Amino acid sequence: MPLIHRPKLKATNFHGMVARSPQMERLFVQLGRAANSDINVLLRGESGTGKDLAAQALHAAGARAQHPFRAVNCASFGSELLASELFGHVKGAFTGAVRSRDGLMLQAHQGTLFLDEVAEIPLDVQGRLLRVLQDRRFFPVGGSREVSVDLRIVSATNSSLRELVAAKRFREDLMYRLRVVVVRLPALRERDGDLELLTWTLIDKLNRMGGRQVLSLSQETWRAMQIYSWPGNIRELDNVLQSAFVLGEGQTLTLDELSPELRGEGPEVYSGSPEAVPETVDLAALERTQLVQAWQEHGGRRGAMAEALGVSRSTLYRKLKEHSLI
Ligand SMILES: Nc1ncnc2c1ncn2[C@@H]1O[C@H](COP(=O)(O)OP(=O)(O)OP(=O)(O)O)[C@@H](O)[C@H]1O
Ligand SMILES: [Mg+2]
Incomplete structure (x- = not known):
């Protein structure tokens, strides 16, 4: 399995805010x-x-x-x-x-x-x-x-x-x-290059705490992190990494150590009482989740993804672009 190691990245630090985008x-x-x-x-x-x-x-x-x-x-x-x-x-x-x-x-x-x-x-x-x-x-x-x-x-x-x-x-x-x-403040998904920088900055911070030492990410882990929309932004990234550090082991961070949303399993399906039904459904988020799911299931193969989603390849391409997935 190909591994991704820490790249050398130039960063700006504005009084504790780290970025390169x-x-x-x-x-x-x-x-x-x-x-x-x-x-x-x-x-x-x-x-x-x-x-x-x-x-x-x-x-x-x-x-x-x-x-x-x-x-x-x-x-x-x-x-x-x-x-x-x-x-x-x-x-x-x-x-x-x-x-x-x-x-x-x-x-x-x-x-x-x-x-x-x-x-x-x-x-x-x-x-x-x-x-x-x-x-x-x-x-x-x-x-x-x-x-x-x-x-x-x-x-x-x-x-x-x-x-x-x-x-x-x-x-x-x-x-x-x-x-x-x-x-x-732009959302994390709008910052070009910051996900990579912040991931490694946070991994460095967690490594310094002396427990598990993570030196690489599996390629599928990094792929899942890249296509995820990060609605909770940097705090969510921090939480995901902290939880992976605690629950997993070894020098490589693997896909199964990430939260279900990141693995493309989507939000839990609603099955409660009618009062609890959310008033509005975020269609864009739903569509994105479906795309991410299909991506995970079919390893990013466009033909198989289009077929699974019941859309043409050109529609799939447009949708992937719309959601900044490619
Ligand atoms: N650019 C950054 N560089 C490094 N760490 C960051 C950066 N932006 C945010 N963080 C970290 O992410 C976490 C969330 O940031 P912060 O609490 O400032 O967000 P917030 O916008 O105030 O969130 P909320 O709306 O939930 O209050 C903090 O742990 C913070 O240190
Ligand atoms: Mg706050």
Whole structure:
């Protein structure tokens, strides 16, 4: 069985973000420019594309790098707790507030505050946040004395703020304050050459942990990784490799050590109660899964694949192109 060994690859490292694709090189230029200014940046991108990492990179590459970086996941608190997390509270502000506490705004003074999953901020907290962005001042929860802060705000979302504004779930004025600059992180499948680089970078990291030492990939493993769409992006790649390191053995990473989706077995077939039926079916994803499955079954032979899928060879060719499988 032919093996693939670690290639020598030239890479760029932008404050912990590793890449070699032109798409990411362009992104690093954008991030560098945004970092040099003090404007608020909104990071967009699918899950696992590196929004957290990009927020930290923006901080590290900018003039505020010597000051604190604080992050909050806006989806993990209810509105009262989020307000107290952000703005702090005074003693006795609510049951359990036995002493006063600084919020993240104050902790991040002169530095960067990262609002992750910003689309989830409850409407009442949105109003208070807008005030900080406009006047750089806020009242701690239960407090009567205003506090001033100097902050750069970086936020991230994988849903469209515009759509939320249209649905009246997000304040339009706040949206404009947060998205002075929008930086979109490309999906892993859109980055030419990064899958290979990140695979080996992550394998190196796992090898350094001292357990299993992986020195090569079987050709079919690499093939499966290349044709997979990686909906969970770099986080998914990291998880897949970690799991293969734990469950498998030997110096070669083999196909059976990969997760079922990667082996072309597709998502589990739905067989539950009607309430659980997904509202929308992602036809493109389904089509891709079928193509990947046929590819695995027929070892990439076009004639056999076309026959199995019941389409002409030219349609198959077009579909493979459409899904970036060839
Ligand atoms: N360019 C990169 N180089 C190296 N590691 C990366 C890169 N991008 C992402 N990672 C790693 O992938 C994982 C996911 O990245 P991160 O948490 O920043 O994604 P995210 O976009 O914030 O995801 P989510 O939307 O789920 O919050 C992390 O472990 C991160 O270190
Ligand atoms: Mg994140």
